[in-house]
Amino acid sequence: MSDDGIPTDELGELAVDRQVGHRRMTLADVARVARVSTATVSRFFSSPDAVSPALQARVETAVRDLHYVPDASARALVTGRTNTLGFVIPTLDVATFALGVQSFQSQLAESNYTSLMANSNYDLAEEARQVRALVARGVDGIVMVGMEHEDGLTKFLDEFEIPFVNTWVYEPDSEYPCVGFDNREAMRRMGRYVLDMGHRDVALIIGGLSDENDRSRGRIEGLRKAMAERGLSLPSDRIIERKYGITEGRDAFRQLMAQESPPTAVICGSDVYAIGAILDCERMGIRVPEDVSVSGFDDLEISRHLNPSLTAVNVPAREMGRLAAEYLLARLADQPAAKRMELDCVLSVRNSVAPPPVRT
Structure with a gap:
């Protein structure tokens, strides 16, 4: 018996399998080593708050010892979701876009979602290609920058029932969701x-x-x-x-x-x-x-x-990223969400602007 009360032959067999690569560790392996049901392990990954701290500790130990990685494709087959959202930005060079993506990703992590990012290089045709590629990879929702996109792109997302939100813009009369500023x-x-x-x-x-x-x-x-x-x-x-x-x-x-x-x-x-x-x-x-x-x-x-x-x-990049994540998560959970959210841009007044010089 190991210190965890697991038969040493069972742990030894799994360790050998892992080292030689005979097979990938499964959810059932984690359940057996943690001495819990497979349903408990599944809840540990999908709804950790529904698992008691004591059982969480046992599952965490088993996951760590077995180097277990959840099979996202298998979960997607069962739930119809990949728990992944896409974010297409115009460029990787603008720091405010990086701040928005970082905030977006942090908000998703709290709900056990991950993100995929793509770059359009300020090209609407390239943006459309990247969006379609992300949808092909199974993302559950999309964030885009700006209100204007290649013809047919929003119709494509609607037909595939992929929720999306436009950021860095605010149009009060837009038929599409947006979170940003004027x-x-x-x-x-x-x-x-x-x-x-x-x-x-x-x-x-x-x-x-x-x-x-x-x-x-x-x-x-x-x-x-x-x-x-x-x-x-x-x-x-x-x-x-x-x-x-x-x-x-x-x-x-x-x-x-x-x-x-x-x-x-x-x-x-x-x-x-x-x-x-x-x-x-x-x-x-x-x-x-x-x-x-x-x-x-x-x-x-x-x-x-x-x-x-x-x-x-001052561009509220972090707030836009957070609200975009909240909007998509609410849509995916069939919860009410404001379709258009306006943020304020304030002036950060410092020392680079002064009255003009007197010209003679």
């Missing part, structure tokens, strides 16, 4: 703040190619609206679109500063562009904010440590 209003708020400082000559560095990026398009519209409220316009040569990156931010800023009459404020659609702009200011001998003001959109942790610290729109 990109127009968030950028309008930043625009008003910069204009209140006295700026009238403003430029915008934006990313994601607005023809396939409804978030970027909304931010352009928001800044234009803020300027129109003051009787101002945002000419097309004051809008620089670039792929995401610090180098791209530096290049875009240099392009703006090379214009015959450079702007006094550069509003960036991402903190990364703003970081690039501030770095190039240092290289060019331009003072921020004395000579030019720079603002961001994300409020990354590094932004508060810049010199000067960056004024930025």
Whole structure:
């Protein structure tokens, strides 16, 4: 007999099988070693709160000793669920997307769900391919970024009865579920703040190619609206679109500063562009904010440590990830869930925006 009261020949046989790889440990093996029923082991994995602490300890010990890994495919055949949700993001380079995915995954873990992530590279056709691939792998639900998707994608998800939710956007009249913020209003708020400082000559560095990026398009519209409220316009040569990156931010800023009459404020659609702009200011001998003001959109942790610290729109990435998980879990459990959830974006006011310089 072992210290756990299991016959040594039984444990020895299982150990030999595991070492030579004769067979994969099964739920029945765990039940036999833990001296519980297979139903108890099943509940341990699916509803651990329904198992007493004493039995949990015995099952945990057996799982550890046997190096048991639950067979997800077998469980899916029984339940019709894989307990896996998919998250398709536009890029792996944006830190706020990483924060959202991390929060999403943490929320799922509390309900014994896991996540699969895919990258669309800001390409709607690629997003559709990744969504279809995740559905083929058996995910129970999908999170996407943005409201616009390739034609037929939402119909495809509806036909397969795969619940989904759009994030990083909020449209009160949308027929599809969304959890996020109003990109127009968030950028309008930043625009008003910069204009209140006295700026009238403003430029915008934006990313994601607005023809396939409804978030970027909304931010352009928001800044234009803020300027129109003051009787101002945002000419097309004051809008620089670039792929995401610090180098791209530096290049875009240099392009703006090379214009015959450079702007006094550069509003960036991402903190990364703003970081690039501030770095190039240092290289060019331009003072921020004395000579030019720079603002961001994300409020990354590094932004508060810049010199000067960056004024930025704070994107509630963690909250979006958590609420997206809660929405899908509620749908899968046939529980009521709000179809549209709006989050607020606040301005983190720091030291990179000031009144414009006096020009003579």
